[in-house]
Amino acid sequence: MTATSSQPPAMPEIERKIRQSIPTEYVQQWLKIQPKRAYRDLALDWLAIVASLVLAAVVPTVWTYLLAFLVVGTSQYKLFILAHDAIHGALHPNRRINDNLARWLVYGPLFMALEDARRSHNDHHRYMGTPDDPDRYLHTFAAKNSPFQFLLYCSGLATFGKTVLKVTPFGKLLAAQNKTSTGRLKRPNDPKISRALDDYFKQRIPVLVWQPLLILVFLLSPLSLWSYLILWIAPIYFLVFVTDEIRAFCDHAVLLYPDETGDPDRLISFRPPWWEAQIFSPHHMNYHAEHHLWPSMPHYNLSKAHRLVRNRPEVTVRYSYVAFLWKVLCNLPLGDRQ
Incomplete structure (x- = not known):
């Protein structure tokens, strides 16, 4: 889609047009939530965390610690993505169970809160592609329009305070x-x-309950207390926060300047290599355009929706997060910033 002299359609109009083109019976089937899937996904992600920490405790070497750091961090991010489903009521069909699973099995361990995350994220869905989007600073090239600024953004340092305050x-x-x-x-x-x-x-009652318990577990285990910082806190920053800031940029960024000229093109999905998906988009988060079209669709059905919308001109499909980030870096700065 390219900018023309006429006013381009607004994002709500674009999304409505795509939704109307998909048979209702398909969508109704895709919106069905499987409660057993929620329990399975949560259990497997937590099992990976526990197993990697046990390995580091039993065989305390640099390599097992590095492996634990990677497994804990990517599994924490997987849990974070499941909680994202919960924000939209798509984790469990019972709303009370849905919310409590997110509060007590994800947000408490990760220093977060469901209600604030839900408020901010719902506003993102409501206003995506407009100046009122609370996440717009993540998607545009404001404060990212030079290689140095962009790399600073990708480190998480440029937006940490703003993103934490937002939720x-x-x-x-x-x-x-x-x-x-x-x-x-x-x-x-x-x-x-x-x-x-x-x-x-x-x-943050779940946070106040979970963190002392985690510290106690590390104290009572063969792992030293500083392992709590290296194997729990550090992965939250580097493999949850930083990764999510990068993914959020990739999911809506358009290589156009000024930024508003790219607003009609911010429905983007990825079909990345397996290893990239494990880092940047676990639990089908790569189907981001489909998620914006049907926010309450559980993650395991997004690929079905993707098959019917991937060839539409309003939807951009990219094939690698790393390749896109490199392309952005090589094309900066965009336009003439005064």
Whole structure:
């Protein structure tokens, strides 16, 4: 799709057009959630974590620690992707079970909170391809339009604070504050700040339960306490946070400048090599265009939807995350930034 003198269709219109082209009976079948699949996926991901930590404890070498770091981190990210399904109610058909699985088996161990993640992510789906998308800074070339800026972004350092703040009640307050005419910061004793603090800690009860338990497990195991930092905290940063920032960029980035000219083309899916999918898009997260078209579709049915939309001109299909990142790096800067 190329920019023309006429106004290009907005993303909601594009998505609606594609949805209407797919037979309803197909979609209804794809939206069915298999509860046993949720338990199986969660169990296998946790089993990989436990097995790799046991190996590092029994055979404490540099290589087993490196293997544990990689397996723990990629498995943590797999759990994170399953919790993403839970955000949309697509992990388990029972909403209470769906939410509690995400809270207690994913977000608590990973220092996160379901409600804040759901609020921010639903806004991303609602406003994707517009200036109101809370994730827009991840997709565009703002602060990424030079090789150095882009590599800094890919390190996670450029966006860590903004992304973490976004998925807290304070991020919601700040977004509302930025829309006011005064722009004045609220005082700490403001009732809204107090409510945000209460909300923050209430949502993070699973975190406050899980982290002391994890520390205790490391203390009582043959693994030393610093292993908690190397084999649990560090993988969350390098193989969950950084990986997700890179994937989020790849899933919506378009090599066009100015950024708004690429907005109609941000429905993108990948068909990557197996090893790339294990790192960047486990549990079928590579079918990202299909996920945006049907957010409540469980991950294991997205490939079925992909077969019917992959040849549409509104959907871009890429074949490698690494190749796309290299292409971006080789084409920077885009346009003339003053």
